[in-house]
Amino acid sequence: MTNAPRHIAIIMDGNGRWAKTHNKKRSYGHKAGAQTVHKVIEAGAKAGVKYLTFFTFSTENWQRPREEVTFLMRLIPKTINRYLQEMYENNIKIKIIGNIDVLPKNAQKQLKHAEELCSKNDTITVIFAINYGSRQDIIQTTKSICIDVCDGLVEPENIDEIFFSNCLSTAKIPEPDLLIRTSGEQRISNFLLWEIANSVIYITKTSWPDFNEGDLLTAIDFFNSKK
Numbered sequence: 001m002t003n004a005p006r007h008i009a010i011i012m013d014g015n016g017r018w019a020k021t022h023n024k025k026r027s028y029g030h031k032a033g034a035q036t037v038h039k040v041i042e043a044g045a046k047a048g049v050k051y052l053t054f055f056t057f058s059t060e061n062w063q064r065p066r067e068e069v070t071f072l073m074r075l076i077p078k079t080i081n082r083y084l085q086e087m088y089e090n091n092i093k094i095k096i097i098g099n100i101d102v103l104p105k106n107a108q109k110q111l112k113h114a115e116e117l118c119s120k121n122d123t124i125t126v127i128f129a130i131n132y133g134s135r136q137d138i139i140q141t142t143k144s145i146c147i148d149v150c151d152g153l154v155e156p157e158n159i160d161e162i163f164f165s166n167c168l169s170t171a172k173i174p175e176p177d178l179l180i181r182t183s184g185e186q187r188i189s190n191f192l193l194w195e196i197a198n199s200v201i202y203i204t205k206t207s208w209p210d211f212n213e214g215d216l217l218t219a220i221d222f223f224n225s226k227k
Contacts, residue, residue: 003224005177007051008044008216009199011191012037014183014207027071032209034079041092043213045124047220051174052126055191057098059133073103076130077110084114091123097169098132127173134193141167170195178223180216182208200226 019029148154184205
C-alpha cells in the first residue's frame with residue numbers, strides 16, 4: 001500500500017448492535033471491538049500510517065447504563081495493558097487524550113503507565129481518546145487562553161489558528177487526513193471537531209468488530225481517490 005494517509009482517526013461504532021445480531025450482551029461486542037483495535041493498529045503500521053486515533057470513550061458515554069460504563073472502565077485499560085509489551089517492542093508510541101482524572105484510580109494508573117512506557121517510541125503513534133469530547137476540549141482551551149491574556153502572558157493579536165491548535169489536547173499531533181466511522185452512522189459525535197476541518201470522511205456499514213485490514217485498505221483507497 002502506497003500513499004497511506006499520515007493520520008487516520010476512527011469512530012469505532014456498532015459494538016452493541018453487532019453483539020445483538022449474535023444474540024449476546026453488549027459487553028460481548030465491546031470485547032470483540034477491543035480485539036479489532038489491536039488488529040487495526042497492526043494493519044495501520046503495515047500500511048505506513050504514522051498516527052492512529054481511536055475514539056475510545058466519549059464524554060457522552062457516561063450516559064450509558066452503569067453496568068456498561070463500569071465494564072468499559074475495566075476493559076479499556078485491561079486491553080491496553082494486555083498488548084502493552086507487544087506495542088512497546090514494536091516501537092509503538094501511546095498517547096492518551098481526554099480527561100482521565102475522573103476515571104477509576106486503577107484505570108488512571110494503567111493508562112499513564114502505558115503512555116510513559118511507550119513515550120519514546122516512534123514507528124507509529126496510537127492515540128486513545130478516553131473521556132474525550134471536542135466541544136469540551138475547545139471550551140477548556142479557550143478558558144486557558146483567556147486566563148493567559150488576562151495575566152498578560154499572551155497578546156490577543158498573536159492568537160491565530162496555529163496558536164489555538166497548539167493549545168488543544170491534540171497539540172503536536174498532525175490533523176487527521178482521514179476520518180473513518182463504522183456501522184453506517186453519519187455523525188461526527190463531538191469528535192475532533194476542530195482537527196477534522198479538512199479531513200476526508202469515510203463511512204462504512206461494517207460494524208467495528210468486523211472491521212479488518214481489508215476494510216482499512218479500502219478506506220485508504222477511498223482517501224486516495226479524493227486527493
